[in-house]
Amino acid sequence: MSQGERAADAMATRYDPQAVEPGWAARWVEGGYFVADPESGKEPYCMVLPPPNVTGRLHVGHALGDTLHDVLIRRARMQGYETLWLPGTDHAGIATQVVVERHLRAEGIERRELGREAFVERVWAWKERYGGEIVGQMQRLGASCDWSRQRFTMDEGLSRAVRVAFVRMYDAGLIYRGERLVNWCPEDRTGLSDSEVEHEDVEGELVTFRYPLTDGSGGIDVATTRVETMLGDTGIAVHPGDERYAALVGTTVTHPFDGRAIPIVADHHVDRDFGTGAVKVTPAHDPNDFEIAQRAGLPLMNIFGPDASLNDAVPEAFRGLDRYAARGAVRDALEGLGVIVAQERPYVHSVGHCYRCHTEIEPWIAGLQWFVKVSGLTGPAKQAAEDTRVSFAPPRWERPYVSWLDGLRDWNISRQLWWGHRIPAWYCPDGHVTVALDDPSGCSTCGAEIRQDDDVLDTWFSSQLWPFSTLGWPEDTPDLRTFYPNAVLVTGYEILYLWVARMIMAGMFLMGDVPFRHVVIHGLVRDQQGRKMSKSLGNVIDPIAMIDRYGADALRFSLARAATGGQQDITLSEEAIEGGRNFANKLWNAARLALRMFPGGPPALPPAERRTPAERWLLSRHEACRAEVEAALDAYRFADATQTLYRFVWSEFCDWGLEVEKDRLDADAGEREDATQVLAWVLERTLRLLHPTMPFVTEELWRRFEIPEPEVVAVADWPSPQPALVDPEAERAMGVVQDVVTALRQFRSQHGISPKERFDAVAGVAADVLDAVIAQSEAAVRLAGVTLSVVDAGADRRAGWTTLPLPDGYVQLPPGLFDTGAERGRLAKQRASIDADLRRSAAKLANDGFIAKAAAGVVAQERTKHERLEEQLAAIDAQLVELD
């Protein structure tokens, strides 16, 4: 008994992922296969992991992204690139702060009581304790990251990068400080950038009420969805060209609650046709009103505190009310005054919400904030896409990217949080600003004592540096020199603006080059009904539970197969993952059979003249599969690549290749060895093609080949093209064998003939495939359960036998095997179908336009088809006559 025999015999009838996956995950890391060497001289291929929140756990969206990354990087590694997939985590300012705050509150500890320093310490402790979880989960998934290069957005190097970026942008005039209305989240108590605000339609109420003119000559009607803000109105605006109000511009109205005189101003922003054509202006709580006020010189009147309750600027009766209570109170008060003109309800309008806690955003003056001046950054970022230095897959994402840049407004980067990169700006009592790389000891202007800005930077400010800060920037490191720009960025479309666009802007400005050459955009994972996965719906698929149940390969397979670029999102179900598990098992068992007699070592194909037609067919099909996988992955068509492999393994290698070769595996030594080598050769290469998608099972099976070098398939060569294996003749011959077998099986099934019952059959095949079909007839005999003779289709047919027409030949069966009536019915049905096709074909050929205009090949093909159908029809008719 050879070694190979023992290995195969030792294989269980079922593949058990749990038994093999942890071992390989550990072995890969121990072997250092994923550790990049910037000095290797090989062509680089680098990707950075979109950093998950440091406190996060792996969800199925991560699993999708990680799988696609891993498919690309594992293939690139096998292709001989110097690969680096750099992992890490994000400090995720608001999200993490809120989590820790909530946790502390449960212990009865309030953040503010704790104080800034102590609180930040607590967050660090939290991070140390729970931070690494997602890394372990990614390893279970098989992610081939270079774990030795793991980074965190707040580690020392990256914090330095943030400072350098800030200072450089400041020095270049791209960062400034200003007082503006910001998107304030009253729950998280911080300002947000425009990108962090999610607009949603909300049912509200449009109230129209009347402001009395100060001179007592009447009133002016204004409409609003937020009546409570009238407490902070400092103006009324009308369109400059609106004749209805022209005479009133320059006069004032009187505020009904506090008697303030409020000027009526003209502004082009006002839409004459909306409502009454007059707008109340609340500059401190509405971005448009803020701008109108700037233009008209109206004062700001802040009526809310940080929690969005009314402050002391409003009449006493309203103080302390939160904004929703205030809305009702003010409306009632107006009602009491009898000045409400109309109430439209429900009135649907769009309202901004915090992307973290979903609280309604309150436009608010939060003091001086830092902004990134985007006008200096968008141009190169746009240009990079337009001249395809950055390309998108699918390409349709380029347009939204460009138009987002076009409409971009300055980016508010100040966050009123404690967890994050503190803004490197210091202020002295005289108001001088010091921005410095290293903590300064005094004001850079006057030397006075200074105090650092209390705020931290937007999390995305550090994220935008990720493709180069993780490589060592601002130091000029070997990693940075070798791996920047990254080859590919893989991410979901939901952070195209938040993250991708900003990395490109930052990369162009700070590095002078794009951060990555290709952006691969994937969708959201939804459940089978297309619903978003959510805890409340109970439809969340937990990737770790799936790995426990079906194995990581099964999960990866199902995700890769679902990742079709066509539609926006993908659907996933547990059944789909089960399908992946079944496939891994199929592969396992195929190997169990194919390697039964395999002696070990690199498989070697026997010389061409010793290969059977079926073997030549299998090799040809394998090469076609290889080429298709290659093309699909080059184009980031993950689903196509996966599906192609699935089809080849299951429907070709297993269903026909192995089935036909079984005979030879049982034959005597020479034949058996040849067959074993062919199957092993194909299987071994197929494992390599499959490895990026299903790394564990392929590694486990590949090991059984006992190939001395390399030690793992993870670093084996990616299969190279084998054009010499393309063999159309063998494909045609094997096609005929398949047709013969299938026709016989159909016949058997349709007539309820037991699989155990053997009968005679004659296959008539074209002269040019005759020898090849004869060579495979033994297999055909076994697969169809008949005693088969193969003859030239041109020879005389057996009288009295039933003829089953094939696309390319026929099969004959002896009489008396079946019920005549049933066979007549079967033939009649078949005849109808063929007749319909024949008519369609005839009509086409009778069409002069078709003959004249269609490509010659198409016409010739149609003629061949027509002839074939005619022959088939004739055969059936003869058959029917015979039966009568």
Next chain:
RNA sequence: GGGCGCUUAGCUCAGCUGGCUAGAGCGCCUCCCUUACAAGGAGGAGGUCGGGGGUUCGAGUCCCUCAGCGCCCACCA
């Protein structure tokens, strides 16, 4: 208001530059525990390709239009 995507079998989806009889997985029906695999094998049923119009010899595929679903962007008082 602007833009994008989707609508193909009971379900989830493929169908590239228009051209064999529109495919796959799951589900369903029949038969089979045949020594690689019952997480399997063999066979089968099931589709007016959302509606309408057009271009073309020929349309699931290209164009127009209508309808429905989903998403993104927008200063919708």
